[in-house]
Amino acid sequence: MNQYLRNLGRIEFVVTLACTGRCKHCSEGDHRSGGAHIDGGAAAEAVRKICGEYQIKSLMTFGGEPLLYPEDVFKIHRAASEAGIPKRQIITNGFFSSDQKRIAEVAEKLAESGANAVLLSVDAFHQETIPIGPVKAFAEEVLSRGVNIRTQPAWLVSKEDGNAYNLKTREILANFSEIGIFPASGNVIFPEGNALKYLGEYFEKGEYVNPYREDPTDVRTVSIAPDGGLFGENIYTGDILATLREYSPEKFTE
Numbered sequence: 001m002n003q004y005l006r007n008l009g010r011i012e013f014v015v016t017l018a019c020t021g022r023c024k025h026c027s028e029g030d031h032r033s034g035g036a037h038i039d040g041g042a043a044a045e046a047v048r049k050i051c052g053e054y055q056i057k058s059l060m061t062f063g064g065e066p067l068l069y070p071e072d073v074f075k076i077h078r079a080a081s082e083a084g085i086p087k088r089q090i091i092t093n094g095f096f097s098s099d100q101k102r103i104a105e106v107a108e109k110l111a112e113s114g115a116n117a118v119l120l121s122v123d124a125f126h127q128e129t130i131p132i133g134p135v136k137a138f139a140e141e142v143l144s145r146g147v148n149i150r151t152q153p154a155w156l157v158s159k160e161d162g163n164a165y166n167l168k169t170r171e172i173l174a175n176f177s178e179i180g181i182f183p184a185s186g187n188v189i190f191p192e193g194n195a196l197k198y199l200g201e202y203f204e205k206g207e208y209v210n211p212y213r214e215d216p217t218d219v220r221t222v223s224i225a226p227d228g229g230l231f232g233e234n235i236y237t238g239d240i241l242a243t244l245r246e247y248s249p250e251k252f253t254e
């Protein structure tokens with residue numbers, strides 16, 4: 001086994017960078033529609049192969065907005081479920097359609113695919129550009145199918161800070177708690193991308209160390225890009241197991 005991947009236990013898929021939101025705190029900067037999105041069939045195959053060699057404990061799909069490409073998301077979660085990965089998460093802003101029938105259909109198929117933890121990105125920032133009605137409708141459809149769903153807010157400065165954004169976020173979370181969907185711990189906004197551009201005044205000057213950064217010499221998570229890219233190789237054109245076998249820290253990319 002590659003010593004740098006000795007503790008590999010998690011697979012992530014950035015399904016797409018396209019998004020229905022335009023959040024001012026987004027670490028990815030501007031999201032334009034179009035661009036690459038993950039191929040669910042190839043991604044599912046990669047999941048099966050990785051699980052044949054590594055003890056994978058969790059898998060996540062996210063974006064951008066992953067449910068812009070629901071069929072690909074379902075294929076990935078189905079493969080994860082069949083491969084015995086215990087924790088199968090999706091992070092979504094919950095807004096991919098305003099049509100109630102379509103919302104119910106996607107919730108149904110998501111539940112069937114085996115995704116067992118839905119983290120719903122709702123807060124003051126998301127709801128500046130994302131209407132809460134369809135998000136709540138989706139959340140209720142997911143909940144009614146017995147899938148674990150929690151709100152996943154982004155906090156500004158800290159969870160405890162009393163700035164106007166956090167106050168608004170608490171109001172939004174209360175709205176979901178009323179229907180039985182309670183908050184997960186969420187995350188504190190890190191100063192990069194749009195966050196730095198639009199919310200710079202809330203961050204102190206100086207160096208920030210990204211708390212979510214991997215140690216390139218002890219990689220615990222592989223994160224596959226919308227175009228299939230991983231460590232300078234590609235899951236569509238190469239053998240993922242060879243990519244993992246030949247990984248070395250200088251190939252590490254965020």
Ligand code: SF4
Binds near residue numbers: 019021064065126
């Ligand atoms: S919903 Fe998420 S990915 Fe989309 S713009 Fe907002 S923070 Fe970025």
